[in-house]
Amino acid sequence: MTTITLLTQSSCTSCEHAKEVLARLTREFPLQITEIGLATEEGFALAARHGVVFAPGVLVDGDMFSYGRLPEKKLRRYLSQQHPAGNANA
Template identity: 60%
Template structure:
């Protein structure tokens, strides 16, 4: 079993793109193990994280602490990025045992 990918999800109230992103994360989470932490952009922690990550507006998504996207989340882009991460991890584990 692979360790879940850490997803930090910066949200705000009454945000249609946030609702869309939640649906995307739910669907992608069925195929890739994810650990999702939601942080409100209105709070101090959310504002600081958004500034550091360059998130201009909600929703903001960080993958393993690295800025990934903000605004409308592309399911295809997220799946592609997670598949590449999984393939790279598998390669490094295989090379480590060889």
């Protein structure tokens, strides 16, 4: 299972887009998604550690994947390599 941490802030259209993308991908791949607000102590620390310049920040298995508008094709390609069979039930 792939763990995705989504660093968000309020009134963020790119954050809403990221949530929609992740909801779609959850139907295709085994994902565990955690959303953390950038305004929280934990969110601020993660953003600083990983160089998240603006929301949303996306960490995949604890590593920086992207910030700003989530590139769905890039994430789908990455997940396909990690889970060749796809299948959210795997």
